[in-house]
Amino acid sequence: MPRTNRTICLLVGLFWCLLNPANAQEGSFTTHDPSTIQKEGGTYWYFSTGNGIQTVRSTDLRNWTISKPVFEKGTWPGWIDSTVRGFKGHFWAPDCLRMNGRYYLYYSCSTFGSAVSAIGVATSPTLNPQSPDYRWTDQGMVVTSNVRTDINAIDPGLLRDTDGRVYLVYGSFHGGIGAAELDTLTGKIKTGTSVKTVAGGRQSDWEAPALVKEGTYYYLFANNGLCCKGLNSTYYIVVGRSTNPLGPFVDKSGRDLTAGGGTLVLRTEGQYIGPGHVGLLREGGRNLVSIHYYDAEDKGRSKFSLRRLSFQEGWPVLERELY
Template sequence: MLSRLILSLALLTHLTAVAQTPVSTSGITTHDPSTLQKEAGRYWYFSTGHGIQAVSSTDLQTWKLEKPVFERGTWPNWIDSTVRGFKGHFWAPDCIRMNGKYYLYYSCSTFGSPVSAIGVATSPTLDPQSPDYRWTDAGMVVRSKTRDDFNAIDPGLMRDTDGRVYLVYGSFHGGIGAAELDTLTGKVKAGTTVGRVAGGRQSDWEAPALHREGNYYYLFVNNGFCCKGLNSTYYIVVGRSTSPLGPFVDREGRDLTAGGGTLVLRTTGPYIGPGHVGVLREGKQTLASIHYYDADDKGRSKIAIRRLKFRNGWPVLE
């Protein structure tokens, strides 16, 4: 009996360790990674940094820093008159392919300010070595001015099975907003109103990501506080809906606009403050990229890639 108990505990410990180990990590400092993209056998992600940091890999194991989207010290002119004090440090980009091009959405703001904007740039390819590589800015998508607005940072994109594309975004302040995009312009569809799908009342909701699985749409969102290294309290929650524009409710039926949210992932072992979900279907598996603060490396922020699975209709990150 004792031997069986010891064996069971050992097996449980092993399974827990497996569940806590990402598919991939990278030593490159990474914050707010975009949804992974795959082009011509190479994976790409973009993240917070001067000019928008770009990183690539052929195997999800060995990662390489690429040239930034915008040369350091340069950025689209419209930002200067929209976000005073912006100095070229872009936040939390996300990327999606539409119309034979990559659309890269990026955030412009200053820390703690509600004066923010999300812009979009396009390129036929992600490969800087290609003669077709060229990022062309298409201007502002949404903006915010006061703490009552949806703070215009942290864009997340999702293409539905019918080809329609949706944007979720926001941080604290007015909560998380959602709207359908025009797939030709990449901007919010004419006549569309941005609706609140989570948070509000200055509460700690940010970094949204939208994903469809079967008949449900899942809204991943972060609670807690990022950007504090080992002291970061970020954790990921989720709600689901039968519509990409909500309402989203958690496992107990609580609306995410009223404080609901089912826990998906929190600090585990050396992986401090996980957050900023992006989802990529890769063959028969679904991968989720996140960032975390590495307790084994003085709290540096890094990317981790985990398997996304669904059990009883709710997501699990392994």
């Protein structure tokens, strides 16, 4: 090929790449139920569903690499075996928060379709497996469920409020979505408080909650529909808001989320099938929301995506994928 033509092709190719940044996970690994992104030093981390809890890192929010799982293969906290019979080490939907100089990682233990579930918490001084201080220490059970009238103890979501108080939201189908204040020293539900039902219930399809504060409002994001079916997944994200982190939460029309309310935030668009599991990273004046979706251009594989979050007339909007 003549040098001039080759140069033109290279320039065209570079221009195309700038307009169409590559999906960092294409052809590599899958992500389902990503946690809130944490930044330690110059490295970003998130955790997701997987054997031993999948751990993923990046230095630029674009290119992600799998790191060491939280629990090594075949090992997990002993209390889980007597609480969730049949558990095989495949942890679901973790979330992470830094407080008291440590990272608190909340994780779900269950089996598919079961109401017998538990959320536990482990702590580590650092997220970097290369650090001599790296060590996940399990702190035990946070909440359990046993029957279908309970709030199913999976899908934890965490919020540290501007006053330093910390809240947990969790749940899937069955008894709906629950919310409770946590003790910031133990990471467990605060003594003398109770879990409040804030969305769903009566076996309705509510799960993957996330609590976000913006201004004077608390926004409860959650998923409706069905996950985990690849191209046939029907997941979509809805939201309600409240002036209290424990609700009640209502949608744009004023309908309570426990009565079937929920304002649509994001549904299937093009190759992005069944988006879900909101996590918020605030950095450099930007609100970046992490989600997973099923890729219609890659046989429905579950992948990670970042979108910018904005608020219009007091309600959240998830803009197109950043990278």
